[in-house]
Amino acid sequence: MLSCKLNFKEYQLHWTKRAWWPQSAYKRLSPEQQCHVQKVEYVTKMDVIAKIPCQRWFYDACYFLPAPHIVHLELQDYYNLPLPEVPNLLFLKLGDHFNQSLQLPNSLKTLVLGYDFNQPLLLPPGLTRLDVNPKFQQMLELPVSLLTLKYNSSFPLPMLPSWLLHLHLGLWFEHPLPEELPPLLEILELGDLFTSMLPRLPSTLKQLRLGQLFNHPLPDLPSGLISLNLGRDFSHPLPSLPTGLLYLYLGNSFFHMFVVPPNLKYLLLGHFYGQPLLIPDNTKVEQLRCSTTNCNMHTIKHHTCKQFCGIKSYYCMSCVADVSQT
Secondary structure, X not given: OEEXXXXXXXXXXXXXXXXXXXXXXXXXXXXXXXXXXXXXXXXXOOOOOOXXXXXXXXXXXXXXXXHHHEEEEEEOOOOOOOOOOOOOOOXXXXXXXXXXXXOOOOOOOXXXXXXXXXXXXXXXXXXXEEEEOOOOOOOOOOOOOOOEEEEOOOOOOOOOOOOOOEEEEOOOOOOOOOOEOOOOOOXXXXXXXXXXXXXXXXXXXXXXXXXXXXXXXXXXXXXXXXXXXXXXXXXXXXXXXXXXXXXXXXXXXXXXXXXXXXXXXXXEEOOOOOOXXXXXXXXXXXXXXXXXXXXXXXXXXXXXHHHHOOOOXXXXXXXXXXXXXX
């Protein structure tokens, strides 16, 4: 299966098996193109959704609507034929079983590799997003323009560009991170198999998510951090939490007492947390959740009864209740 988004003059077209075509667009096509329109399934003036169920039909589509007009191309899982040159392509998503050599155009901005893809790659200089999947085992030179990297390979991480903003490490990545993370990084998500210590975190970091198996002391947290998600096995005391933290998710193994930041809005307690909550008088916590049947929310509430008055709702599995405060 294959679906492609084509930019034909002012129309964005997705090809499918059968379709009707608006007269205003139909009249712009040559007689040969008008004959081929019979294979299109659905078209509107500005957006056409399409799928090509036969691999060979992709070449027909490129013949009747020339490759320079294709800007968005998504291959379905079982497409595995070489791709023709598409010089103005902006978005390319490979299907899970695609494993052919690729010559990428300089215009490409987003590249999503399929599960089976494992071919050498020369990335275009203007690429801004790259998704790497488990079977990819090739050396990469990342362009300086890259802003988002989703890396789900067991192969070591390539050198990260300085302008990278989002780094998402998938399940299969378990290598140590470089000693220096990109200085402008805003989002860092670790895969569940990642168990190495974290390096110093950049001051620009806003979101940090730990993997399920991570269990090392955290480095100092950046003052601008707004979301912290601890993994299942994390059991170390927390460092000083930033005053601007808005979302805190505690893992099931965490049991240490800590001071709730004054601007926190959402707090999730793990399985073994039964300590008093140290909530400042000016707290802004709106939602409190306890994820375990072993937690005694009544005990926690008893120790923090004054501060609980400002919490709009809390939930405890041991109470089997969701109580909204008025």
